[in-house]
Amino acid sequence: MDVGDGAVIDRGGLDALIAGLRSTGFRTMGPVARNGAIVLGEVARSGGLPLGWRDRQEPGRYRLEQNQGPELFHWAVGPASWKSEFFSPEEVLWRTPTSDGHVTLAEPDEPARPIAIIGARPCEVTALGVLDRVLMGGKVPDNRYAARRADAFLLVVECGTPAGTCFCTSMGTGPSAGTGYDLALTELVEVEHRFYAQVGSATGAEVLAGVPHRPVTTDDRSARQAVLARAEAQMGHSLDTEGLPGLLARNLEHPRWQEVAERCLSCGNCTLVCPTCFCSDIKDVSDIAGAVERQRRWASCFDLEHSYLHGGPVRPTTASRYRQWLTHKLSTWWDQFGESGCVGCGRCIAWCPVGIDLTEEAAAIRATDGAVAAGEGRIS
Amino acid sequence: MTTRTESSSDTAALLGPLTPELYRIVGRRVETGDVVTLSLEPPGGRTSSAFSHGQFNMITAFGVGEVAISISSAPGAPGPIEHSVRDVGAVTHALCVAPIGATVGVRGPFGTNWGIDDLEDGADVVVVAGGIGLAPLRGAVRDLIDRMRAGRGEVFVVVGARSPEQILFAEDIEEWRRSGAHVIVTVDVGAPGWEGPVGVVTSLLAGAPFDPVRSVALTCGPEIMMRFAARALADRGVDPLRIRVSLERNMQCAIGLCGHCQLGPLLVCRDGPIVPFGGMADRLFMERQR
Numbered sequence: 001m002d003v004g005d006g007a008v009i010d011r012g013g014l015d016a017l018i019a020g021l022r023s024t025g026f027r028t029m030g031p032v033a034r035n036g037a038i039v040l041g042e043v044a045r046s047g048g049l050p051l052g053w054r055d056r057q058e059p060g061r062y063r064l065e066q067n068q069g070p071e072l073f074h075w076a077v078g079p080a081s082w083k084s085e086f087f088s089p090e091e092v093l094w095r096t097p098t099s100d101g102h103v104t105l106a107e108p109d110e111p112a113r114p115i116a117i118i119g120a121r122p123c124e125v126t127a128l129g130v131l132d133r134v135l136m137g138g139k140v141p142d143n144r145y146a147a148r149r150a151d152a153f154l155l156v157v158e159c160g161t162p163a164g165t166c167f168c169t170s171m172g173t174g175p176s177a178g179t180g181y182d183l184a185l186t187e188l189v190e191v192e193h194r195f196y197a198q199v200g201s202a203t204g205a206e207v208l209a210g211v212p213h214r215p216v217t218t219d220d221r222s223a224r225q226a227v228l229a230r231a232e233a234q235m236g237h238s239l240d241t242e243g244l245p246g247l248l249a250r251n252l253e254h255p256r257w258q259e260v261a262e263r264c265l266s267c268g269n270c271t272l273v274c275p276t277c278f279c280s281d282i283k284d285v286s287d288i289a290g291a292v293e294r295q296r297r298w299a300s301c302f303d304l305e306h307s308y309l310h311g312g313p314v315r316p317t318t319a320s321r322y323r324q325w326l327t328h329k330l331s332t333w334w335d336q337f338g339e340s341g342c343v344g345c346g347r348c349i350a351w352c353p354v355g356i357d358l359t360e361e362a363a364a365i366r367a368t369d370g371a372v373a374a375g376e377g378r379i380s
Numbered sequence: 381m382t383t384r385t386e387s388s389s390d391t392a393a394l395l396g397p398l399t400p401e402l403y404r405i406v407g408r409r410v411e412t413g414d415v416v417t418l419s420l421e422p423p424g425g426r427t428s429s430a431f432s433h434g435q436f437n438m439i440t441a442f443g444v445g446e447v448a449i450s451i452s453s454a455p456g457a458p459g460p461i462e463h464s465v466r467d468v469g470a471v472t473h474a475l476c477v478a479p480i481g482a483t484v485g486v487r488g489p490f491g492t493n494w495g496i497d498d499l500e501d502g503a504d505v506v507v508v509a510g511g512i513g514l515a516p517l518r519g520a521v522r523d524l525i526d527r528m529r530a531g532r533g534e535v536f537v538v539v540g541a542r543s544p545e546q547i548l549f550a551e552d553i554e555e556w557r558r559s560g561a562h563v564i565v566t567v568d569v570g571a572p573g574w575e576g577p578v579g580v581v582t583s584l585l586a587g588a589p590f591d592p593v594r595s596v597a598l599t600c601g602p603e604i605m606m607r608f609a610a611r612a613l614a615d616r617g618v619d620p621l622r623i624r625v626s627l628e629r630n631m632q633c634a635i636g637l638c639g640h641c642q643l644g645p646l647l648v649c650r651d652g653p654i655v656p657f658g659g660m661a662d663r664l665f666m667e668r669q670r
Binding site: 144290306317 | 382383384385386395396397398399400402440442443444445446468469483485628629630632633635636637638639640642644645646647650666667668669670
């Protein structure tokens with residue numbers, strides 16, 4: 001079996017696939033329904049996946065519903081993204097294990113077991129690629145992130161049921177799988193519950209060849225196309241990306257920044273659920289005996305301290321911080337890394353406590369391109 | 381567990397880019413009321429990492445934290461590497477009071493440089509510095525004076541300080557004068573015995589006797605000072621693309637990973653701190669709160 005080849009497996013085949021990955025030393029992680037949301041957890045068999053669950057998402061709203069169907073992947077995305085498995089929410093960079101008057105720096109060891117992701121979404125695989133360019137594409141890569149990524153196995157599941165907040169078709173990141181995965185599955189439920197599998201890497205080919213499978217038929221192909229076409233038609237949101245980086249770059253004094261700042265709580269939820277947000281704080285923590293730990297934690301550009309210089313923060317107002325977040329995602333990410341920082345997963349829309357919708361904000365600026373705030377509405 | 385100790389650097393290649401090298405403070409000079417210059421050396425006779433004019437290091441005061449400090453000595457100069465630290469926060473305070481013999485962490489060097497090694501012969505160089513902004517220019521001025529002695533271009537230095545007792549590197553400034561550089565020092569507020577000019581650096585640029593057409597300008601100081609100085613230089617006829625400014629933003633990783641130093645299209649640690657005024661800083665200086 002080669003890259004690009006396909007086969008069909010059933011749920012037993014998926015169980016065999018998970019078991020096979022576990023027997024070769026992988027920690028198999030996947031989406032699980034827990035505490036009313038699809039979150040990430042260890043998955044030892046297909047039954048641990050969100051069987052029969054579907055999500056309903058709108059600006060500021062996320063709910064799970066049971067529909068008793070046979071589907072494992074009848075939902076879009078939960079609040080947690082796979083970013084956290086490679087770029088830890090908090091980790092120790094080094095510590096001084098002794099305090100005998102001499103400084104010794106020790107880096108913690110990496111966990112020995114690599115991760116296999118069972119069921120990332122196409123937009124999430126794109127997001128990992130975006131993060132790769134940031135965290136390991138520059139002159140000095142993040143060695144921990146790079147090591148975790150290099151060893152990982154990525155099984156992507158194409159999207160059949162986008163949420164009301166999804167706009168991957170606008171961003172070119174879904175609902176079908178692009179590149180960057182080992183295996184892609186499409187869940188098909190009509191006539192028989194099965195998965196259309198496509199090989200994305202040599203490892204993926206090996207894994208698929210090792211589980212019970214059958215050749216792809218014309219019916220399987222058209223069933224997959226029908227799933228993807230339905231998903232595209234159901235896409236809840238859209239974003240007009242035509243000239244978007246330039247549009248935002250020339251509207252830094254648009255009155256909309258002040259208007260959205262009156263709704264924005266500056267809570268940072270959007271940055272925590274975003275699969276590409278990469279900001280981190282580096283802090284030293286010491287104990288009473290003199291041992292020191294340097295820690296790295298996810299940070300948010302909505303925090304006042306994020307832009308702190310001696311004398312005060314550079315971005316003291318919510319308007320300036322919201323402007324930083326939106327223009328970074330959709331405009332200056334292009335300057336910095338040559339691509340969009342947004343993959344259209346819609347998490348920031350659903351998990352914003354006041355339902356701020358970045359597609360709506362961008363559209364509002366486009367609708368009044370060139371408007372300039374006066375007086376107190378100005379940021380500068 | 382991978383470790384680094386003061387006596388061994390054998391494991392250096394195995395450690396991540398966010399783990400500092402261990403250096404020792406071998407010299408400490410109080411420059412002004414709130415600025416101390418630290419001389420740092422790696423223990424065991426190892427040499428410091430090579431750097432260029434205007435680059436910075438991340439310095440750790442163990443148990444307190446890490447900050448970006450520009451290198452205030454000249455590349456290739458004999459002896460330890462120097463950093464001039466202004467006491468403005470917890471980490472800089474810990475560094476300013478650290479005794480000789482203390483161990484500090486050093487990561488670097490990082491960032492773009494002043495580009496003085498690439499200057500064409502005949503180009504004059506105008507250096508404009510405000511306050512601690514003179515630190516990353518000190519090594520450059522030293523080497524520009526050597527270049528001047530070789531007949532490759534004049535050196536004009538305009539330094540601004542808040543008051544006469546806050547003038548940084550006073551001995552160096554005298555040395556630069558004796559060496560034939562054109563040096564003007566101005567203060568915001570005078571004091572008894574001060575006979576030099578009082579006022580902002582920009583007012584002195586209009587009359588300084590450099591040839592703008594042949595000049596390259598290097599400026600570092602408070603953002604508002606750089607904004608007005610760069611504009612005054614451009615008004616005098618210096619090509620905005622040949623005016624270089626050194627930007628400052630919150631810096632935590634210095635290798636483009638942490639996101640704190642974003643300034644519009646730039647990651648200042650990666651794309652700066654030194655950037656051209658023309659086509660870049662001129663616009664960014666106008667976009668406040670960015």
